[in-house]
Amino acid sequence: MSPARARTSGAAIVTAARELLEDGGLEAVSMAGVAQRVGIRPPSLYKHFGDRSDLLAAVMTDTALDLGRILTDVVERSDEDPTAQLHALAAAYRSFALATPRAAALLFADVAAGATPTLESQAEAVRPVLRVAEAMVGPTKALAAARVLTAFAYGFTSMESAGAFHLGGEVDDAYQLGLSVLAFGLERAAAGTSQEAAR
Numbered sequence: 001m002s003p004a005r006a007r008t009s010g011a012a013i014v015t016a017a018r019e020l021l022e023d024g025g026l027e028a029v030s031m032a033g034v035a036q037r038v039g040i041r042p043p044s045l046y047k048h049f050g051d052r053s054d055l056l057a058a059v060m061t062d063t064a065l066d067l068g069r070i071l072t073d074v075v076e077r078s079d080e081d082p083t084a085q086l087h088a089l090a091a092a093y094r095s096f097a098l099a100t101p102r103a104a105a106l107l108f109a110d111v112a113a114g115a116t117p118t119l120e121s122q123a124e125a126v127r128p129v130l131r132v133a134e135a136m137v138g139p140t141k142a143l144a145a146a147r148v149l150t151a152f153a154y155g156f157t158s159m160e161s162a163g164a165f166h167l168g169g170e171v172d173d174a175y176q177l178g179l180s181v182l183a184f185g186l187e188r189a190a191a192g193t194s195q196e197a198a199r
Contacts, residue, residue: 008038010048014062017055021102026111029056056106056115063103064117068124070096075128082135083183086149089132090179093153094160101161108154136183137190145186152178 016037020028031052035042049055070092078088097104107117107125117125129150134142156175165171 008040008044008048010058013038013045013048013055014058017059018062018100018103021059021106022100025102026106029059031055053114056111057117059103060106060115060117061121063100063107064121064125067093067096067104067107068121068127071125071128075131082132083187085132086136086183086186087176087179089128090149090153090175094157094175097154097157098161101157104154105158105161133186136186141189145189148186149182152182 013034017029017034020033020037029052031045031049032042034055035045038045045055049058071089074088074092075085078085126146129146130142133145133149137145156178159165160171160175165174
């Protein structure tokens with residue numbers, strides 16, 4: 001093992017890549033740029049990652065695992081009421097997305113062939129959302145409910161990060177209203193499912 005590789009771990013490289021991503025966008029995450037950030041020569045970086053696509057996949061995986069840990073912790077610590085859990089989950093995602101908007105966006109992006117988070121990391125990020133969705137609407141509609149919640153939270157926070165809300169007012173109020181509407185709709189969907197089952 002070379003001295004450079006011994007000094008620099010794959011985790012440190014991924015951390016540096018995530019920092020560059022937030023500082024300068026996806027274009028800033030180049031093999032040369034990341035190597036410079038961690039203080040090694042570019043050829044040494046290739047001993048850890050085969051190419052930029054591999055590096056981006058590692059960044060996405062790391063981001064998904066981070067998000068999964070945050071959301072799982074929030075759900076486990078929150079009130080047992082499913083609606084309260086939904087609000088806590090969405091608040092935690094919003095905080096994550098506003099703190100690391102480019103990494104959060106990368107999870108939903110098609111950036112390069114092969115640059116996708118691992119299935120395990122995706123499952124880690126999705127599991128707490130499915131858990132709350134199932135508690136609200138039951139197992140049959142849980143996936144659909146999780147997709148609706150994810151689409152709302154991602155869409156809203158993407159617009160918020162981009163500074164797209166120009167008309168004044170409290171953006172937080174709008175987010176909370178959206179969550180309340182979602183919770184009401186999911187509760188109605190769950191009631192409909194119960195009525196169908198009772199027939």
